[in-house]
Amino acid sequence: MNSVYVLHHVRPxxxxxYEDVKMIGVFTDIAAAEAAKTALLSQPGFRDYPDGxxxxxxxxxxxxxxxxxxDPS
Structure with a gap:
């Protein structure tokens, strides 16, 4: 394994x-990350911001x- 796939959700x-950013998980392949996304799409909050x-x-x-x-100044 040379890479991992990080799934985030961002809600404005x-x-x-300010943005509400949630780190959902770290996955070994893109298919697992996509499956996690699909599983969460129907959950409260996530379903209201599916493009997040x-x-x-x-x-x-x-x-x-x-x-x-x-430099913040």
Whole structure:
């Protein structure tokens, strides 16, 4: 296995600066991540925001954020 698949759900809030982000799970293949998404689509909250699901592939043993944090000022 060289990669994992991370399933998130993002729901926008009324505040323009906030999103409700839920990390659902980490899966060994895309099919398992898609199956989890399908299972959750009928659940309260998730069914109201079906487009909020995101599946991202992450290569193992790799730094995925190589930049530092920006200066907030």
């Amino acid at each position: 809030e009324e505040d323009d600066y 699901f995101h599946i991202d592939e992450y290569e193992l043993n790799k730094i995925h954020w190589q930049e530092g944090f920006g």
